[in-house]
Amino acid sequence: MKPKFIIILNLLLGAALLGGVTLHPYTVSAETAEIETDSDDLEGVEYDNADQNGVLLDIDIVPDEYDRKHYDAALNTVYLEDTDDSQQVLSLYTDSSPDTDKLTWNADEEKGILTLVFPNTYNAVGEQIHALTNSTYVKTISVTSDSNNTTVTVTYQPECMISVETEDVGFSITFSKSSYSxxxxxxxxxxxxxxxxxxxxxxxxxxxxxxxxxxxxxxxxxxxxxxxxxxxxxxxxxxxxxxxxxxxxxxxxxxxxxxxxxxxxxxxRPREIYKNIVVLDAGHGGKDFGATNRGSKEKAINFKIIYTLARKYFDSPSSSVKAYWSRYNDKFISLSERARFAAEVDADLFVSLHMNSASNRSANGMEVYYAKSNNRVTDTGLSSQKLARKMHDRLENNLTIPSRGVKKAEFYVLRHNTVPSILIELGFISGNRDYNKITSPAYQKKTAQNIYEGIADIFKAYPTGR
Structure with a gap:
């Protein structure tokens, strides 16, 4: 609905008598929704100052004919609104797509001044300034131009955060409450x-x-x-x-x-920062060697795969998963500390890696365990059993190692955990076929990659909702 235009002659005369005061074509008070204007400048301008809808400023016009050989586009939309999530969004759009590579902006965070320049752009909205007295973040919006460029200058509360996005037809600027540390x-x-x-x-x-x-x-x-x-x-x-x-x-x-x-x-706290969190547990460590064979120690193989090699994937800029490791060096960590760590970091999943061992060298193959005592279905729909099955299937399909299946066992780190938890026995360090695989650098790297991709896929299938 269009607001009524209220011509306040006595205020205009009073302002003029003050001297040195420039009367701009449009001065909008968002608090009173009154507009002081020269009626000759209203033609072609549309306003919607419906505060109850969160619209603080609405200028959207059809530009007059302009020299399209000289200008690439015309600035014809200036729109500021409050959003449902306590932000303000300012849209500055043109009537056609300008050369977005040439659009520039600069922010002075100390003073709270944002300057946006539209090169080779006709100013269809006219020279003006808007004072928004009850606006949460934006204080003023002014539009100026010269023979080639149109410039929009925004003053805002310096303590707020701004995000500027360049779009096909101009800029979209989001102002929000500062929450930085x-x-x-x-x-x-x-x-x-x-x-x-x-x-x-x-x-x-x-x-x-x-x-x-x-x-x-x-x-x-x-x-x-x-x-x-x-x-x-x-x-x-x-x-x-x-x-x-x-x-x-x-x-x-x-x-x-x-x-x-x-x-x-x-x-x-981690859960407020990261969308997906996993604890990766390299079995054994320090004085606890785990199983050994031909000079190879289980603790070292576990650590190399799930920490040294897997970090490349979990810590990469493109990773969708935040990983915390129960141990980051060759240090002995008790079983209770490992299980408790998942709660400390707000983890969503817990994955422990081990190598198996048997007196019979013909024992070979991969197993994935979960605890029946820790198998509740989370709000995401995931359980330890489902996690074990999905990780098992990925490793079976992508690694050249025989499967011995998904199994139940009440291992301490599984039954004392508070999140879906599994323990992978990648292969037998004692096995006559498994040993060469699990000690192969190429195989270890491939395993690390598949553990990362398997966990990332699980989070896709069972999103945390954060």
Whole structure:
């Protein structure tokens, strides 16, 4: 529904008498829904200031004829609305697809100023400024132009987060409540792809590595921290890189995004950060060698496959699964600690890897175990038995090792767990056929890849809903 245009002559005259005040064609007050305007400028402009629908500003016009040889497109839509998830979305669209590679934007997070430039674009909405007095994040929107370009300048609350997406016909900007734990200034020229993060969760730390020598930058722009769980932030130089070490009071997950010149890091309990979480358990370790044969130790084979080799897949940027390992070195970890660790990291699954052994060398083959005492069906529809069956089938289909089936056993790490849990006996270290396979580097790598892909597929089939 169109709002009535209220011509407030006494306010216009009063503003003019103040001197030095520029009267823009449109000044919208979202609080009063009153519009002060020159009626001659209303032609072709559509407004919808229905606050009850969350629309704060609605300009959508059919542009007049313009020189299409000179301009690639015309800016004809400026639309700001509140969303159901407490965000604000500003849409700036043109009447045709401009050269999106030439669209540019810049954000000054300190001052809360966002500038978006449409090159070779006709300004169909006209020169104007909108003051939004009851808007949560956006304070003003102004549109200016010269003979070639149209520029939209937005002022917003500096403490909010913004996300700018370039679309086929312009920009879509989302303003949302700031929820970051750390704000880190990024050196000029550094891209997100160049940042390397390493999670030392067992020490309640993580490290962000940025290429270049930038310690002096962080003396000038100190890292801002807003989360009380952070106990320390240390900037050091390591070779030709800068390392930012973040310490927390307890095990935490983290994620980071870029906004303009800053990196925003969110720190929280793992389940609030990651969509899918698995604990990977390399059987035995330290003084506990496990089974042995011909100088090979079970603890070392387990660790190499599920930690050293599997990390490449689970820690890759494209991985959809966050993995935590019950042990990260050759250290003895008790069975109770292994089972308890799943609850500590908010895990969704627990997968333990072992090698079998028998006095008879003719015993060969792979087995996957689950505990009957820990086989409840989760809210996702997954149970330990289903997890065991799916992992067994993948390994049987992709590895050249005979199957001895899915079996039940009340192993400690299975029955004392709180999530769907399985134990894989990949093969017999004592076996006359299995030994050469499970000690083969190529076979170990293939096994690690299939464990990762199997777990990723399970999460696809039984999504956590996070």
């Amino acid at each position: 750390l704000r880190i200034r990024l050196p000029e020229g550094v891209t997100m792809e160049q940042i390397i993060d390493t999670d030392y969760y067992y020490n309640h730390k993580f490290v962000l590595q940025i290429p270049g020598m930038h310690k002096s930058l962080y003396d000038q722009y100190p890292i801002i921290r807003k989360n009380p769980v952070i106990t320390g932030v240390k900037v050091t130089q390591s070779g030709s890189n800068t390392k930012i070490t973040v310490s927390t009071s307890k095990l935490q997950g983290y994620k980071y995004t870029r906004q303009g010149d800053y990196l925003f890091v969110t720190i929280d």
